[in-house]
Amino acid sequence: MTEAEKIVKLQMQELGQQARAASRLMASAETSAKNTALLAAMEAIDSMRTALAEANARDLKAGEEKGLDAAMLDRLELTDARIETMLEGLKQVASLADPIGEITDLRYMPSGIQVGRMRVPIGVIGIIYESRPNVTVEAASLCLKSGNATILRGGSEAFYSNQAIAKCIRKGLETAGLPETAVQVVGTTDRLAVGELITMPEYVDVIVPRGGKGLIERISKDAKVAVIKHLDGICHVYIDDGADITKAVNIALNAKTHRYGVCNAMESLLVAESMAETILGQLEQLYNDFDVEIRGCEKTRAIMSEAKPATEEDWNTEYLGPVLSIKVVAGIDEAIEHINTYSSQHTDTIVTEDYSRGRRFLREVDSSSVMINASTRFADGFEYGLGAEIGISTDKIHARGPVGLEGLTSQKFVVLGDGHIRK
C-alpha cells in the first residue's frame, strides 16, 4: 500500500466511524427533528445561493478547461431552476410520512405473545454518483428522512458544488440538533476513496450507485457490502391479439417518444401477428413524425418499408435515443419468451383486452414492473406514490423496482408478552 493509499484509507475509515456513530443517533431521531433538518437545509440553500453559484462556477470552469463535453457540463450546472427543484425536493421529503418506527402485522400468537414488525433504518448508506450535484440533495434527504447516516461520493467534476451543498445540509442537521456527521461528503477526489467506501462492511451497510452501467457493474463486482443495483432499462411493449387499437398506438408512441434518455422508455416493440398490419401501419407515420429510426424483423419490414433490419444485438440494446426495434411475434407465448430472454427486467407492458392473457403476463414476465395497458414511462417512484425515489432496482434482493424511503429501511420483529415463557 502506497503512502497515498494509506491516507485515503484512513480518511475513509474516519468518515465510516463517524457515520456509524451518527447512524445510532439518527435511528431514534424524532420525526420532527428530521423534518426540521430538511427544512433548515432548504433555507440554508436558499440563503446561500451566491456561495453555491461561486462553487458551481469553479467546477464549471475546471470542467471546461478539462474539456468536458456539453452534455456533461449541462448536468454539472446548478441553474436557478435546478436549485428550485432541490428546494422543492427537500420540502417534499419533509412532508412524507416517516417510515421509521411503524409497527405492522401485530398479531396474537397461540402462545399468547403478540408479534409484529417495526420498520427500522438500515444504518449507513454509501451513495456513489456522477457529476449531477442535485443528486447530493436528493440522496441526502432520503437517507436522512429514513433515519440513516450517509456517505456521499459525487463525481470529482462537481467537487466544489457538492461541498457547498453539504455545508447547507450540515447547517440543517445542526439546527435540528442532529449529528452533522449524519450526512458526509467525501472530501477527496481520489478514486481510491470509492474502492474503500465499498469495502468497509464494518461502517457501511449498503451502497447505492447512481450512474452509467459501467460504474454500477464495476461497483457491484468489487463491493463487499450489498449494492442496490440499477442496471439498464431494456423495456418492452407487447401488443396482444385483439388489443384496443387506440390504446395500443397511444402507448407504443408514448413509451418511445415521451422522453428518450430515460431507463423506462420502450426500446423494443412486440406485436402479435394478427395485429401487425393495422398497428404498424398506423405507427409508421407517427414514428416518422418523431424521426424515430425503426429496426425490424422481416415481417415488420414487409409492413414498414423504411425499417432497417434488426440484428440479434438490437434486441439486447438500450438505445436511450430515437431508435426502436420491432418484432412481429406469433402471440403471447413468443412475446413472454422474448421478453424473459432480452428484457433487462426493468419494465414491460402488455396491451390487451383479454383477461387470461393479461393475468398470465403479470405472473410470468419476470421484471421489476409489469403492466397492463399502461405506458412503461409510469415506472417511477413518484408515479407509484412512493413520494420520491433513490433509484430503480432491477435486482431481487432487498428491493425491486423504484426504491423510495422503504427501500432504505429494514424491519425488526417486536414481541409483546406479559411474562410469557417458552414451554
Add this chain to the structure above:
Amino acid sequence: MTEAEKIVKLQMQELGQQARAASRLMASAETSAKNTALLAAMEAIDSMRTALAEANARDLKAGEEKGLDAAMLDRLELTDARIETMLEGLKQVASLADPIGEITDLRYMPSGIQVGRMRVPIGVIGIIYESRPNVTVEAASLCLKSGNATILRGGSEAFYSNQAIAKCIRKGLETAGLPETAVQVVGTTDRLAVGELITMPEYVDVIVPRGGKGLIERISKDAKVAVIKHLDGICHVYIDDGADITKAVNIALNAKTHRYGVCNAMESLLVAESMAETILGQLEQLYNDFDVEIRGCEKTRAIMSEAKPATEEDWNTEYLGPVLSIKVVAGIDEAIEHINTYSSQHTDTIVTEDYSRGRRFLREVDSSSVMINASTRFADGFEYGLGAEIGISTDKIHARGPVGLEGLTSQKFVVLGDGHIRK
C-alpha cells in the same frame, strides 16, 4: 486452474444452468403442483425408509472410521424420530399458504393507474450446511414452496444420506410434473464446489449458509452473491426498575435454561441496580439447581457469592451452554448502551411494567427481535407464525430475524391501466 478444479467448475456450472432453467418453470408453477410435489416426496421418503437407513448407515460407518465425535455422529444419524419430523415438516410446508403471486397494496394513483406489488420467487437459492441430513428436506421444501430452484450442498459426512433424500424429492417433483432439477444436491464432496457455488451470480441469486459462525463468516467473505447471514446469538434480558418480580425471575430462568445450545438462549442478564438484591437473590438458588455457572460484575458478586468475575470477553461470548454473564446496571440507559455494544443483534428482552421505558427499548435496541416481558426463546419462525424458518438473519438487508417463506421471495410492481400514457 488444475484439472480437478476445472471439472468441479464445469459440474457446478451445469447445476447452475439447470437450476436457472428450472427456476423459470417453478416461478409460474401452480400451488397445487408444488403441494403435490411436497406430499409425493413425503410418500417417497416414507416408502424408502430401508434405502435411507442403508445410506445413512454408510455415512455413519465412514464417520466412525474418520473418528467423528459423538455429537457430530448424533447430528448425522437419521433416527426414526427424525424421519417422522421430516415427514411432518413436508406436510406442514404443503399446508402453508402459497406466498407467490399475492398482490398487495393495489391502489389507484392520481394519474388513474392502479399500482400494487406481487410477490415473486427470488430465483435460485444455494444452501450450504453442515452434517444434519434433515436440513436437506427442510431447505428444499421451503425453496420449492416459494417457487425457487435450489442447489443444496450438505456436509460431506452426510453425502449418501443426502443423495438418498434428494432422490425422494426428485420423485416428488416428477410426480407433480415439475422439473426434477428444481432441487439439486451437489454430487461431489470436493470443497471447491462451495467456492464455485458462491461465486456464480449468473446462476445463483442468494446463498443461505446454515452452520457454525466460522462457515458463515468464510462464505460471507468470499461470496459474489447476497448471503442471508445468521451469525451468533448473544441475547440479553434486562430487568428494569420496578419490573414484576415473578415475570422477571421466570423469564430470566426460561431464557437461560429452557435449552442451552440454541441461538435464542440468553447469554447475558442485565439487572437494574434497584432490583439486583431481590432478583439475583432469588435467581441464585434457581440457577444453582440447573448447574448454571455465573460470571458476574462486582455488584453481582457481592450478591451471588459463588459467581466468578466476568471479563470483557464474557460480554462478547455466546456460551451455548449452562454459563451466564450478569451485570448490574444503573438503569435503562446503561442497559441499552450495553446491549447495543455487545448484543449480536439477534434477540433482546426488557422485563418492565413501565410504559415509557418499554416503548424506548423497542425503538432503541437495534436487534432483529426486541421483546417486552417475553423469553428470548420465542425468537423462532414457528413461534412467530411464519410456519417454518430457513434461518434467523441478524442482517438488515433483505431479511431480518426469523426467515420464513417470505424471506425467499421478492416483490415486483404491477400496474393496471386502461390505455394510460404519461403526460
